[in-house]
Amino acid sequence: xxxxxxxxxxxxxxxxxxxxxxxxxxxxxxxxxxxxxxxxxxxxxxxxxxxxxxxxxxxxxxxxxxxxxxxxxxxxxxxxxxxxxxxxxxxxxxxxxxxxxxxxxxxxxxxxxxxxxxxxxxxxxxxxxxxxxxxxxxxxxxxxxxxxxxxxxxxxxxxxxxxxxxxxxxxxxxxxxxxxxxxxxxxxxxxxxxxxxxxxxxxxxxxxxxxxxxxxxxxxxxxxxxxxxxxxxxxxxxxxxxxxxxxxxxxxxxxxxxxxxxxxxxxxxxxxxxxxxxxxxxxxxxxxxxxxxxxxxxxxxxxxxxxxxxxxxxxxxxxxxxxxxxxxxxxxxxxxxxxxxxxxxxxxxxxxxxxxxxxxxxxxxxxxxxxxxxxxxxxxxxxxxxxxxxxxxxxxxxxxxx
Amino acid sequence: xxxxxxxxxxxxxxxxxxxxxxxxxxxxxxxxxxxxxxxxxxxxxxxxxxxxxxxxxxxxxxxxxxxxxxxx
Numbered sequence: 001x002x003x004x005x006x007x008x009x010x011x012x013x014x015x016x017x018x019x020x021x022x023x024x025x026x027x028x029x030x031x032x033x034x035x036x037x038x039x040x041x042x043x044x045x046x047x048x049x050x051x052x053x054x055x056x057x058x059x060x061x062x063x064x065x066x067x068x069x070x071x072x073x074x075x076x077x078x079x080x081x082x083x084x085x086x087x088x089x090x091x092x093x094x095x096x097x098x099x100x101x102x103x104x105x106x107x108x109x110x111x112x113x114x115x116x117x118x119x120x121x122x123x124x125x126x127x128x129x130x131x132x133x134x135x136x137x138x139x140x141x142x143x144x145x146x147x148x149x150x151x152x153x154x155x156x157x158x159x160x161x162x163x164x165x166x167x168x169x170x171x172x173x174x175x176x177x178x179x180x181x182x183x184x185x186x187x188x189x190x191x192x193x194x195x196x197x198x199x200x201x202x203x204x205x206x207x208x209x210x211x212x213x214x215x216x217x218x219x220x221x222x223x224x225x226x227x228x229x230x231x232x233x234x235x236x237x238x239x240x241x242x243x244x245x246x247x248x249x250x251x252x253x254x255x256x257x258x259x260x261x262x263x264x265x266x267x268x269x270x271x272x273x274x275x276x277x278x279x280x281x282x283x284x285x286x287x288x289x290x291x292x293x294x295x296x297x298x299x300x301x302x303x304x305x306x307x308x309x310x311x312x313x314x315x316x317x318x319x320x321x322x323x324x325x326x327x328x329x330x331x332x333x334x335x336x337x338x339x340x341x342x343x344x345x346x347x348x349x350x351x352x353x354x355x356x357x358x359x360x361x362x363x364x365x366x367x368x369x370x371x372x373x374x375x376x377x378x379x380x381x382x383x384x385x386x387x388x389x390x391x392x393x394x395x396x397x398x399x400x401x402x
Numbered sequence: 403x404x405x406x407x408x409x410x411x412x413x414x415x416x417x418x419x420x421x422x423x424x425x426x427x428x429x430x431x432x433x434x435x436x437x438x439x440x441x442x443x444x445x446x447x448x449x450x451x452x453x454x455x456x457x458x459x460x461x462x463x464x465x466x467x468x469x470x471x472x473x474x
Contacts, residue, residue, distance in 0.1 A: 106437035111422055274426070278462075336461045344464055348419040353438060 013041050014049055016073070016288065016311060017179055022385025026328065029316040038302050044073050047309035048293075048302070051316045053323035053340070055300060059291065059310055060344040065299060066291035066310055067094050068347060072175065072387060073290045073309045076182045088236035089229055091347060098346060100220035105233065105350055108156070108211050114353045117152065121358060124151050125365035132398070133369065137376055140257075140366075141250040141394035148362050149245035152354070153238060158210030159199055166195065171243050175388055196231050196238075211237070237351075245355045247286035247390020248341075249362045254391050255280060255330060256367075257375045262332050267371040270364070276332040277359055282339035283330045285315040288387045289343060314340040315389065372399050409448040410471045411456050413440045417467035424459035424468050431456055432468075440467075 014028060015021060021028060032039050033051040040048050050056050059066055069086050070078045078087055086092025090101035107113065128147055132138045150164045159167075173188035180188075203212045215230045225233075256263040266276055289312035293304045304310070317340045319327040324339075342349035349355065375381065376395040384392045411431050413424070420438035424431070430452055432440045448456050460468040 103437065106420070110436060110438040111425070111434050112436070335458065338462055338464050340464055342421065342464075345419060348421060353422060 013043070014039060015041065015043055016047075016049070016313075017386040019385065022383045022389065025313075025315070025385075025389065026319060029313065029319060033316070033320065038300060040302070040308075044075055044309055045077070046305060046307070047073055047311060048304065049311045049313065051313065051320070053317040053320035056312055056314065056317040056340070057344050058300075059312055060289075060340075060347070063095055063346070065294055065297050065304070067294050068092050068098075069094070069292055071290050072178060073311065074178045074182070074185070077292065077307055085229060085232075088232045088239075090233070090350070091236055091240065095346065101229070101233070102346070102350065104215070104218045104220055104225070105237075108214065109350050109352075109354055111353045114357045117156070117354070118357055118361060120155065121148070121152055121361050122365060124148065125362055129365055129369040136398055136400070138396050138398060139394055140253045140396045141246070141391045144366065145249035145253065145362065145391075145394070146242075146246045148249060148358055149242045149355075152358060153241050156211045157199075157234060157237065158203065158208055158212050159238075163195075167238060167242060170195070171239055174239055175243060176384065176386060178386060192235060193231065196234055200227075200231055200234065240349075241351050241354065243384070243388045243390065244286050245351075245358050247384070247388055248281060248284070248355065248359050250391040250394055251284035251286065251389075252277070252280040252359065252363055253366065253396070254375070254381065254394055255284065256363075257373055257394075257396055258378065259330070260374070262330070263367075263371075263373075265332065266363075267367055270367070272333060273360060273363060275335070275337075277356065277363070278337045278339065279330060279332050279334045281341040281356075281359075282318045282324070282334075282337055284390075285318050285339065285341035286388050286390045287341070287343070287349075288313040288315060288389070289347070290387065311387075312343075314343055370398050373397065407472045407474050409453055409456060410442075410446040411448055411459070412442050412446045412469050412471070414467045414469055415439070415441070417465045419465050419467075421464050423462040423464070427462055428452065428455040428459040432459065 029051045037052045038048060038050045038055060069083050069092060071091055084094050084097035090098050093101050125148060128144050132143060150167050151161055154161045170192040203216060207213045212234060215233060218225055266273060291310045293306055293308040293310055295306040297304050321327050342352040373396050376397040380393060380395050381391055382393040383389055418439050422438055424440050425434050431443060433443055434440055456470055460470050
């Protein structure tokens with residue numbers, strides 16, 4: 001009865017930033033998909049939640065009716081004047097401005113560029129596991145997963161790696177504390193922009209071989225980027241890659257810790273890892289995107305109001321039985337896997353090649369160091385909710401080793 | 403006979419968004435450009451031993467951008 005009651009509540013008044021969603025969103029999505037596939041809640045001044053793959057894809061492709069002016073659901077809406085650039089270009093930009101703002105970034109995140117980052121990423125992961133080698137109990141989220149993307153992006157941007165704690169605090173302020181009043185959020189976010197201003201100025205004074213200097217010198221159609229464009233793109237790069245990748249690494253380790261057969265198979269067949277990673281990305285896709293409805297519109301039978309939020313739960317699309325056979329089963333050698341973990345359409349995650357490399361290297365190094373591990377206390381695992389879902393506490397027991 | 407049919411692959415550039423599944427799964431058929439978008443290698447002709455990989459690439463493209471053309 002109580003689970004029924006919780007489901008009914010979720011169907012009419014879901015809260016993507018709530019505890020129920022964080023702990024286990026899959027039954028919420030499944031129930032909605034069957035009963036109310038484009039659901040609406042009055043929270044956040046009106047927010048829609050599609051749960052079918054087909055609807056989510058259609059919204060991702062529809063830049064006529066939906067704007068990316070903000071992609072993070074909050075009580076307040078960013079003002080119209082910030083379009084077409086948005087808060088953090090190109091993720092917050094609409095066409096046609098979007099194209100150039102994205103094009104300028106992509107070479108830094110191409111497969112070829114990412115290959116060059118692999119040796120340093122591997123060395124850092126090795127260093128992290130070496131520090132855990134004598135321990136019986138570790139927190140794989142706090143002591144391993146979270147450090148990897150922070151280090152990688154700090155090195156790419158040319159920021160001090162000793163500021164890692166600061167970056168995690170910025171992520172918390174911007175992405176996790178979405179329910180705080182605007183004034184409080186604004187004040188906290190200002191700390192981020194003050195920090196970035198100082199870093200950017202330092203790069204203006206002392207140019208070097210890194211992504212920050214590259215952006216300061218970059219141009220779109222012969223025009224240098226506006227200084228605030230550079231700053232806000234760097235904000236995006238700093239924030240977007242951290243808790244997303246941290247979540248994907250943590251969720252994968254959580255799965256392997258709680259599914260010994262899959263773990264043993266990957267230890268025995270390391271060549272299977274790239275295929276397994278796609279399945280882990282499908283099953284535990286961390287990122288739910290969002291759009292704003294541009295104008296009042298009748299969309300697939302729903303009256304959407306201009307200014308309503310539209311969540312894009314790519315993780316729910318990945319669990320739709322209309323798109324995937326046995327969607328709730330993790331099949332680590334699933335060969336056909338057209339998952340949407342990195343989104344669809346023009347806003348495909350610009351860092352997807354980097355994220356895949358980090359995830360693969362993180363798992364290779366971990367499995368090589370710790371072929372045998374298990375959850376120390378399943379009830380102590382804590383998942384973040386909201387638009388980026390992944391384990392934030394992940395106590396793991398490492399059996400005694402020779 | 404399947405092996406008698408000629409096969410060609412190509413990337414629909416309007417659909418490709420650079421997910422990179424095809425050039426990872428079938429590197430002998432596809433390659434990335436400098437921004438990570440894909441294009442077919444050479445004429446896109448698929449040797450018989452690569453046909454299965456061509457289908458695998460097509461069935462894993464999130465944007466349905468891998469086009470397979472068969473002719474007898």
